[in-house]
Amino acid sequence: MKELNIIKIGGNILDKPTQLHRFLSDFASFPGAKILVHGGGKIASTIGQRLGIIPKYHEGRRITDSETLDLVTMVYGGLINKQVVAQLQALSCNAIGLTGADANTILASKRPVREVDYGFAGDVAGNRSINVEVLHGLLTLGITPVFAPLTHDGDGSLLNTNADTIASMLATALASLYQVKLTYCFEKKGVLQDPTDDTSVISHINQARFIELKDTGVVSEGMIPKLDNAFAALGQGVKAVQIGDAAEINDIVAGGKAGTLLTL
Amino acid sequence: MKELNIIKIGGNILDKPTQLHRFLSDFASFPGAKILVHGGGKIASTIGQRLGIIPKYHEGRRITDSETLDLVTMVYGGLINKQVVAQLQALSCNAIGLTGADANTILASKRPVREVDYGFAGDVAGNRSINVEVLHGLLTLGITPVFAPLTHDGDGSLLNTNADTIASMLATALASLYQVKLTYCFEKKGVLQDPTDDTSVISHINQARFIELKDTGVVSEGMIPKLDNAFAALGQGVKAVQIGDAAEINDIVAGGKAGTLLTL
Numbered sequence: 001m002k003e004l005n006i007i008k009i010g011g012n013i014l015d016k017p018t019q020l021h022r023f024l025s026d027f028a029s030f031p032g033a034k035i036l037v038h039g040g041g042k043i044a045s046t047i048g049q050r051l052g053i054i055p056k057y058h059e060g061r062r063i064t065d066s067e068t069l070d071l072v073t074m075v076y077g078g079l080i081n082k083q084v085v086a087q088l089q090a091l092s093c094n095a096i097g098l099t100g101a102d103a104n105t106i107l108a109s110k111r112p113v114r115e116v117d118y119g120f121a122g123d124v125a126g127n128r129s130i131n132v133e134v135l136h137g138l139l140t141l142g143i144t145p146v147f148a149p150l151t152h153d154g155d156g157s158l159l160n161t162n163a164d165t166i167a168s169m170l171a172t173a174l175a176s177l178y179q180v181k182l183t184y185c186f187e188k189k190g191v192l193q194d195p196t197d198d199t200s201v202i203s204h205i206n207q208a209r210f211i212e213l214k215d216t217g218v219v220s221e222g223m224i225p226k227l228d229n230a231f232a233a234l235g236q237g238v239k240a241v242q243i244g245d246a247a248e249i250n251d252i253v254a255g256g257k258a259g260t261l262l263t264l
Numbered sequence: 265m266k267e268l269n270i271i272k273i274g275g276n277i278l279d280k281p282t283q284l285h286r287f288l289s290d291f292a293s294f295p296g297a298k299i300l301v302h303g304g305g306k307i308a309s310t311i312g313q314r315l316g317i318i319p320k321y322h323e324g325r326r327i328t329d330s331e332t333l334d335l336v337t338m339v340y341g342g343l344i345n346k347q348v349v350a351q352l353q354a355l356s357c358n359a360i361g362l363t364g365a366d367a368n369t370i371l372a373s374k375r376p377v378r379e380v381d382y383g384f385a386g387d388v389a390g391n392r393s394i395n396v397e398v399l400h401g402l403l404t405l406g407i408t409p410v411f412a413p414l415t416h417d418g419d420g421s422l423l424n425t426n427a428d429t430i431a432s433m434l435a436t437a438l439a440s441l442y443q444v445k446l447t448y449c450f451e452k453k454g455v456l457q458d459p460t461d462d463t464s465v466i467s468h469i470n471q472a473r474f475i476e477l478k479d480t481g482v483v484s485e486g487m488i489p490k491l492d493n494a495f496a497a498l499g500q501g502v503k504a505v506q507i508g509d510a511a512e513i514n515d516i517v518a519g520g521k522a523g524t525l526l527t528l
Contacts, residue, residue, distance in 0.1 A: 050315050051311070079334060
């Protein structure tokens with residue numbers, strides 16, 4: 001099986017043009033099949049404010065009402081996605097920008113309304129929601145998919161979907177055809193033993209260690225769903241999951257010392 | 265050679281949800297290879313106003329400064345394009361939304377600054393600017409490209425590009441591989457003998473008749489570049505060009521009586 005690198009970048013780098021360009025140069029240079037998944041960024045909030053759209057949250061999760069869906073469709077699916085694609089093209093990487101609606105690549109379900117109505121938020125049901133055939137077709141044509149954090153419900157509506165979830169769903173679905181390496185880039189150099197010390201990166205975490213780190217409170221709230229996603233992906237055939245700083249992506253992808261490696 | 269329908273729709277229909285949905289239902293039902301190209305629409309002006317972006321024009325042509333480029337990237341490449349794609353998916357048409365940057369499908373040049381600086385406006389240089397190989401690859405996978413009126417310069421910048429031009433450039437470039445039928449939908453039922461009489465559709469115009477219609481002033485200013493584009497496409501191997509009302513697209517595509525047929 002051929003190798004496939006799936007790399008997720010978040011808002012922290014999307015908001016910094018110089019760092020983003022450096023990351024995209026690195027990404028463009030990786031040989032072989034690859035997929036980029038990007039999150040949002042402060043620009044959506046900035047444009048939302050200018051449009052007079054008031055952000056709504058429930059326990060830290062954004063509520064996507066109709067006007068917020070239009071906003072993220074514009075900013076994530078349009079502005080950020082197309083600017084990243086145009087930059088990758090200039091770096092000789094044949095990128096194609098996608099939402100889950102495009103070529104029906106990711107089908108999701110609108111989150112059911114229980115105590116809270118999250119609005120147009122999409123949950124990806126499972127591996128079968130990923131159009132493996134089309135993605136394999138694109139990769140075979142030498143094209144690099146670049147995903148915005150949007151999916152669709154198959155009934156004509158786009159849905160706002162967590163980029164980490166998209167990355168892990170793509171990874172597990174494509175594990176049947178590729179040796180998938182999934183890398184999450186975020187604002188830290190890896191999972192830290194001491195959150196106040198950037199040099200305290202834990203280089204390797206297996207499942208037993210993960211339980212230990214949760215029990216001792218070393219792994220904090222925001223990190224838990226990220227690692228849960230990662231171990232779920234490993235459990236479903238993904239070869240390796242790595243977490244680290246976008247500035248160190250070359251070393252991470254090359255299997256060097258940077259970042260945190262997760263294995264079962 | 266297989267048949268390929270390339271259909272362009274403009275702002276007049278994009279701004280009307282019910283009519284747009286009816287058109288997309290018709291479009292989804294056409295068998296075989298097809299490509300949709302869409303223009304802008306009033307929504308870009310509305311959102312631009314809300315963002316405080318002041319539209320700038322020179323002799324009716326929009327000047328695309330940096331913030332206007334961001335606006336059209338959001339609205340054309342994000343909002344309109346992705347909503348059309350999601351609707352087509354619900355109609356069982358496997359659409360993929362594209363700008364010219366995506367998979368390097370359309371390379372353009374920033375319009376040179378002479379008396380006027382049109383900003384980030386892109387001119388498509390010729391057939392060789394269209395990535396025929398990738399488009400053929402997508403069509404072969406059963407995917408329907410949906411183009412927003414945006415291209416790229418290959419140096420990392422998106423460019424605002426006329427949707428009529430994109431449609432005719434795609435048509436001529438793909439004429440080497442397909443029997444291409446190019447259809448322009450607009451606000452009239454076809455080219456009218458009497459602009460005040462909607463029933464005076466001229467059913468057929470050849471090149472000689474076109475010259476005559478220009479000389480007698482029947483074909484007016486806005487129509488001339490559209491027909492010039494159409495005859496240029498016919499001269500380069502496009503099988504048929506038709507102009508008509510999106511509401512009559514079924515009849516037009518079936519080769520019925522609706523609309524105006526252009527031949528050499």
